Amino acid sequence: MRRIMIERARRKGRQRHGGDAQRVEFEHVILATPEPDDQMLALHEALDKLALKFPRQAGVVKLRYFGGLTNEEAAEILGISLATIKNDWTFARTWLFQEIKASSRS
Helix, strand or coil, rough: HHHHHHHHHHHHHHHHCCCCCCCECCCCCCCCCCCCHHHHHHHHHHHHHHHHHHHHHHHHHHHHHCCCCHHHHHHHHHHHCCHHHHHHHHHHHHHHHHHHHHHHHH
16 A cells, blocks of 8 residues: 555656646636645655664554554554554654654755
8 A cells, every 4th residue: 555655646746747737626726735745755765764773663654554454453463562562653653753854854
């Protein structure tokens, strides 16, 4: 699921597919903005960095965020305790937030 979302975000950013152009829906007069795709790409890059330093915590993020699993389901799949999943999830969210925040300032 993660790869599909990342490829969609990348494809939408390519010049051939409109690049950074905005689409106007005439029925609803809503502008499509590139922010969600930019955020998805930033998350992808940060998650790759997290996986290099903390692979177990990155696995928890993939299962919880991209897989939509609960803490209990992720704990069962990874074979670790529920408390460890909760700690890893909290750590990973904080780490990713800090990483994305730092990269957006650059």
